[in-house]
Amino acid sequence: MPFTDRARIHVEGGRGGDGCMSFRREPHKPRGGPDGGNGGRGGRVMLQVDPTVEDLSLFGAKAHFRARSGGNGEGANRDGRSGEDLVIPVPPDTRVFRDDVEIARLSEGDEPIQVARGGDGGTGNRAFRSSTNQAPRRTTPGQPGEATWLTLEFRLPIAVALVGLPNSGKSSLLRALTGAPASVAAYPQSTRQPELGMLVDEDGEHWLVADLPGLDDAGRPRQSSFLGQLERAGLILHCVDATDPRDAEQRMALVRGGVAEYRDPDAQELVIATGCPAVEQPDWGDLAADVADGAGDVSSVREAILRHLVPAP
Numbered sequence: 295m296p297f298t299d300r301a302r303i304h305v306e307g308g309r310g311g312d313g314c315m316s317f318r319r320e321p322h323k324p325r326g327g328p329d330g331g332n333g334g335r336g337g338r339v340m341l342q343v344d345p346t347v348e349d350l351s352l353f354g355a356k357a358h359f360r361a362r363s364g365g366n367g368e369g370a371n372r373d374g375r376s377g378e379d380l381v382i383p384v385p386p387d388t389r390v391f392r393d394d395v396e397i398a399r400l401s402e403g404d405e406p407i408q409v410a411r412g413g414d415g416g417t418g419n420r421a422f423r424s425s426t427n428q429a430p431r432r433t434t435p436g437q438p439g440e441a442t443w444l445t446l447e448f449r450l451p452i453a454v455a456l457v458g459l460p461n462s463g464k465s466s467l468l469r470a471l472t473g474a475p476a477s478v479a480a481y482p483q484s485t486r487q488p489e490l491g492m493l494v495d496e497d498g499e500h501w502l503v504a505d506l507p508g509l510d511d512a513g514r515p516r517q518s519s520f521l522g523q524l525e526r527a528g529l530i531l532h533c534v535d536a537t538d539p540r541d542a543e544q545r546m547a548l549v550r551g552g553v554a555e556y557r558d559p560d561a562q563e564l565v566i567a568t569g570c571p572a573v574e575q576p577d578w579g580d581l582a583a584d585v586a587d588g589a590g591d592v593s594s595v596r597e598a599i600l601r602h603l604v605p606a607p
């Protein structure tokens with residue numbers, strides 16, 4: 295299933311039930327008083343973190359969510375039942391936007407939040423009885439639930455992000471560093487989705503490493519890029535193909551320009567000259583890696599990465 299980190303959903307609270315018009319009917323009391331009950335309120339739509347949900351791809355197939363309506367009031371003073379709330383599961387660390395304003399950020403263990411109110415139930419005729427009107431025929435209908443579009447955004451807890459021009463060896467390096475089965479190919483933009491691997495340090499600490507494709511050959515973000523995922527990365531591995539005859543500094547400037555708006559300004563950057571043995575490390579790079587076919591020694595790169603990572607407090 296393709297990884298999805300952004301979704302638009304429409305949520306709607308349930309409609310309130312209608313108030314009821316009814317008069318008591320008893321064998322020996324022909325003119326019983328009003329006994330129509332109130333309608334129940336509509337169910338709410340809630341968002342709740344479910345740690346087993348890994349991304350927002352669920353919402354590709356389903357974008358409309360509506361909670362149950364409240365029950366209508368009934369005779370004999372019976373009020374309608376409340377509509378059941380609809381609880382939508384989202385992955386941990388989901389952000390919720392309404393009209394481009396962030397209204398919530400949901401982390402594991404948080405209480406569910408309400409994103410659409412249920413409609414109020416209507417009033418039955420019993421409630422309109424007064425000294426001047428003993429037999430009211432008036433009722434009110436249930437109100438519609440609140441309806442709104444929301445944007446959900448989800449960020450993986452990425453510690454290390456690989457970026458670079460197409461074909462710069464990102465997937466190969468991810469594979470060599472983490473053993474992740476990343477797709478490597480001799481043509482550009484072979485990777486369409488973020489690919490993930492895990493680095494484990496001596497203390498057993500796990501670090502999520504991601505290959506974040508998404509720049510075209512001119513360093514421009516592609517339309518459906520996942521560069522938003524750069525946001526949480528504290529370390530950026532900037533892969534630069536050392537076998538490319540074009541000027542390395544110019545290529546680096548393209549990439550830096552392309553990711554500038556997505557990255558954490560405080561993130562550190564390491565420039566990795568790819569396709570290049572360590573002994574031939576060019577002066578524009580911090581490190582060199584030759585990892586053809588995912589093999590090759592990347593221990594120095596690995597160590598340098600781990601030196602830059604600080605365990606979360």
Ligand SMILES: Nc1nc2c(ncn2[C@@H]2O[C@H](COP(=O)(O)OP(=O)(O)OP(=O)(O)O)[C@@H](O)[C@H]2O)c(=O)[nH]1
Pocket residue numbers: 458459460461462463464465466467477478479480481482483484485486507568569570583584585586587
């Ligand atoms: N010899 C050698 N070839 C490499 C090295 N790194 C990558 N390559 C080759 O370069 C090509 C591109 O590598 P990928 O790892 O797919 O590059 P990428 O940046 O992930 O590319 P896209 O996902 O298509 O943007 C492949 O043919 C790799 O085999 C390396 O260190 N040494």
Ligand SMILES: [Mg+2]
Pocket residue numbers: 464465466477478484485505507
């Ligand atoms: Mg790739």
